[in-house]
Amino acid sequence: xxKTPDDESRTLDAALDELVYxxxxxxxxxxLLAWLRERPLYAPYxxxxxxxxxxxxxxxxxxxxxxxxxxxxxxxxxxRAVAAAAQVRIETAPRHAPLRTITEWLREMxxxxxxAARQAGVSVSLFAQLDRRLIDAETIPPxxxxxxxxxxxxxxxxxxxxLVGGAMLPAAAQYRAAAPPxxxxxxxxxxxxxxxxxxxxxxxxxVALIAADQTDADGAG
Amino acid sequence: MIPRWxxxxxxxxxxxxxxxxxxxxxxxxxxxxxEVEAQLDELLHFPTHNPALTTRxxxxxxxxxxxxxxxxxxxxxxxxxKGETDACAWLETQMIGQMDGSLxxxxxxxxxxxxxxAYLEVSYRVLRALYDLDRDAGxxxxxxxxxxxxxxxxxxxxxxxxxxxxxxxxxxADPRDRDDADDVPQVFVDADAxxxxxxxxxxxxxxxxxxxxxxGTKMEPRRVQAVSMRYRDGYTQxxxxxxxxTMCSVLNVTDRTLRNWxxxxxxxxxxxxxxxxxxxxx
Numbered sequence: 097x098x099k100t101p102d103d104e105s106r107t108l109d110a111a112l113d114e115l116v117y118x119x120x121x122x123x124x125x126x127x128l129l130a131w132l133r134e135r136p137l138y139a140p141y142x143x144x145x146x147x148x149x150x151x152x153x154x155x156x157x158x159x160x161x162x163x164x165x166x167x168x169x170x171x172x173x174x175x176r177a178v179a180a181a182a183q184v185r186i187e188t189a190p191r192h193a194p195l196r197t198i199t200e201w202l203r204e205m206x207x208x209x210x211x212a213a214r215q216a217g218v219s220v221s222l223f224a225q226l227d228r229r230l231i232d233a234e235t236i237p238p239x240x241x242x243x244x245x246x247x248x249x250x251x252x253x254x255x256x257x258x259l260v261g262g263a264m265l266p267a268a269a270q271y272r273a274a275a276p277p278x279x280x281x282x283x284x285x286x287x288x289x290x291x292x293x294x295x296x297x298x299x300x301x302x303v304a305l306i307a308a309d310q311t312d313a314d315g316a317g
Numbered sequence: 318m319i320p321r322w323x324x325x326x327x328x329x330x331x332x333x334x335x336x337x338x339x340x341x342x343x344x345x346x347x348x349x350x351x352e353v354e355a356q357l358d359e360l361l362h363f364p365t366h367n368p369a370l371t372t373r374x375x376x377x378x379x380x381x382x383x384x385x386x387x388x389x390x391x392x393x394x395x396x397x398x399k400g401e402t403d404a405c406a407w408l409e410t411q412m413i414g415q416m417d418g419s420l421x422x423x424x425x426x427x428x429x430x431x432x433x434x435a436y437l438e439v440s441y442r443v444l445r446a447l448y449d450l451d452r453d454a455g456x457x458x459x460x461x462x463x464x465x466x467x468x469x470x471x472x473x474x475x476x477x478x479x480x481x482x483x484x485x486x487x488x489x490a491d492p493r494d495r496d497d498a499d500d501v502p503q504v505f506v507d508a509d510a511x512x513x514x515x516x517x518x519x520x521x522x523x524x525x526x527x528x529x530x531x532x533g534t535k536m537e538p539r540r541v542q543a544v545s546m547r548y549r550d551g552y553t554q555x556x557x558x559x560x561x562x563t564m565c566s567v568l569n570v571t572d573r574t575l576r577n578w579x580x581x582x583x584x585x586x587x588x589x590x591x592x593x594x595x596x597x598x599x
Contacts, residue, residue, distance in 0.1 A: 109454065114342060116468040117461045125551040131560060135342040146567045150552070151475055154545040157526045158533050159426045173433055174417055177440040181409040184441065185397065188448040222438060261484050 111138045112148055122153035179246065187251050195258040198227040198248055205249070215247035217301070218239070219293040226259065228279070233259040235283040237309035240302075334361060334391065337460070339453035347460045353387040358389065366404070374408070377415050386415060390458035393447050413440055416466060423470035427477050435477045439469045479538060511576065513583040517548050525549060528586055535585045540578040543568060545578070 115123075118131060128149050129144065132142050156268050195201050199209050213223035218240065226244065236259060245255040263279035288302045326354055334357040337347045347355070363370045373380045374389060389412055396404045416439075424435045443466060446455040458465045517525055525548065532541045546552040547563050555572040556563045 106452075106454070110339070110457075111342065113457050113461075113468055116471070117464045122550075123551070124549075124561075125546075132562070137342045142562050143567045146552070146562045148471075148551060150542055150546045150567065153550050154469060154538075154542055155471065155474065155543065157529045157549070158541075164425065166418075166425055167432065168415065169421070170433075173436055174413060177413045177437055178410050180437060180441050181413060181444040182406060184444050184448050185402070185405055188445075188450065189397070189400070189402075191562065198519075232350060302581065 107137070108141045108144055109135050111135070111141055111145055115145060115149065116152075122156055123149050166187070167183055181247055183242070183252070186245065186249055189251075194237075195250065196252060197264070198223075198244075198258070201248060203249070212244075212247045216244045217298075218244075219298065221291050221293045222287055225287055228264045229259060229261055230263050230279060230281050231287050232281050235285065237284065237305050239305050239309060240284070335395065335452075337456045340458045347456060349387060349391075349459055350385075353385050353391075353459065356385060356388045357391060359510055360384070360392075371407075372531070374411050377411075386462035387413065389415075390447055390455070390462055394450065394455055394459075397448055398450055409444060412468050413444075416440060416443070419466055420470065421465070421506065424474055425475075427474065428481055431477045431481050435470075435473045437515040438473045439466070442469045442473070463578070482538065513548070513586070516583055516586055528589070531589050532543045532585055536578075536581065539568065540581065543570075543575055543578050544582045547575075 114135075115131070119127070123131060125146075128146055132145065132167060138145060199214075202209055202212055209223060209227070210220050213220045216223065226236070233256070241255055241259065242252050245252045248255070264283050265279050278303070285306055286301075288299060288306070291299070294302070333352065334349075337349065339347050341347060360370050370384070370392075373382065374384045377383060389408060393405060393408050393412065396408065420436050420439055424432050424439070427435055443458065446452070446465075447458060449455060517528065520528070529541060529545055529549070532544060543564060546567070547554060552567070553561065553563045554575055555565045559566075564570075564575060568575075
């Protein structure tokens with residue numbers, strides 16, 4: 097069976113890992129060629145490996161010396177890295193069954209919706225509207241979807257799939273008509289504007305998110 | 318606040334450690350260091366929330382017996398496999414905290430914006446490999462964690478540095494805003510003689526490194542790379558044997574192009590020497 101591009105990429109990746117593991121500092125040409133001779137498996141990638149070793153060697157010269165200042169610890173940057181790691185964890189977790197409702201999923205995990213709402217950066221009222229799909233999915237900023245996914249520990253794809261479903265009436269709703277009424281949906285911007293539970297600062301932050309995501313969408317378009 | 322997973326009822330992990338699957342180029346299965354194996358033997362018997370495990374990991378390098386990052390890499394993968402979400406969330410935070418200093422040190426030559434992006438990219442790549450249970454790439458971190466981090470720093474740094482330099486040139490509205498533009502005019506040479514060789518042949522390492530740093534401020538990175546490969550690392554320029562590793566094959570350029578680049582480097586370094594800056598820079 098012939099090798100796929102993915103196989104080749106894995107072999108080169110493994111070769112570069114082994115190269116960095118084999119030398120404390122960048123090898124020169126003679127050291128690298130000796131290393132390659134002992135590893136015929138990597139012969140098809142010898143130019144890529146030599147290029148990597150050469151860049152490594154030059155980088156050691158061009159980078160600032162050990163005495164040069166190191167940037168200060170930045171807790172916000174660490175927090176962003178942690179948030180990205182959480183998303184990776186969620187994306188790589190074994191697939192769950194589709195969400196029936198967000199609150200039902202949280203109940204299974206033993207978590208109060210208010211806590212998830214706070215983590216997602218929305219009010220309890222907005223959270224409930226998202227749960228009942230009363231907000232047009234297309235108008236929800238991707239950042240809010242991503243935060244919601246992280247808050248309830250599901251993948252973004254799972255949450256997106258859930259949010260595009262039909263709007264739901266409250267489970268305890270009673271009605272007199274023969275046919276059940278249809279729940280009305282509105283835009284995320286309207287929901288933020290009309291939400292009495294949001295403080296001015298929270299509303300401002302969400303409005304800024306809507307604007308930023310709109311700018312991104314315009315730019316992509 | 319005590320993480321919620323610590324309040325859960327204890328669940329013992331099953332010893333012995335899961336064997337590694339990935340292999341070296343010699344076909345041998347990678348092996349963890351003996352001290353990592355010893356730590357796994359010791360710590361796998363504890364439930365995820367046991368202080369014998371968590372306090373040592375939280376203390377990092379200042380713990381009397383620090384838990385090696387290779388062992389943490391094992392735990393993260395195993396807990397992820399078992400769906401220990403809260404334990405993973407705690408451990409990934411600890412691991413990023415322990416990588417923080419290394420990332421700031423290795424990426425410090427980048428400007429503020431690009432350094433932050435690079436920092437996030439490296440931590441993402443490491444965590445991605447650790448969490449991706451469908452691939453063996455994450456196993457490497459159980460063998461040589463810091464070597465793996467260094468490799469990702471190198472990869473990300475190279476790409477970010479090239480972009481930083483290119484965008485700096487664009488912002489300066491330099492008319493020579495092509496990828497291969499330099500701050501010196503093109504000099505075409507036909508002669509086989511290499512004037513750069515005569516200039517640097519007797520140079521000591523400190524002087525030549527200073528010369529490379531100066532070239533780095535004046536010439537496109539790939540051309541500085543060529544000078545470094547030829548005169549610092551000792552690569553052969555060209556060979557008629559296609560199986561040889563040469564500068565032409567690595568950089569994918571002709572021998573003539575290399576000679577042009579060396580002529581340009583020679584011009585730049587002559588100016589550096591004539592200005593007298595080479596003595597203080599070196």
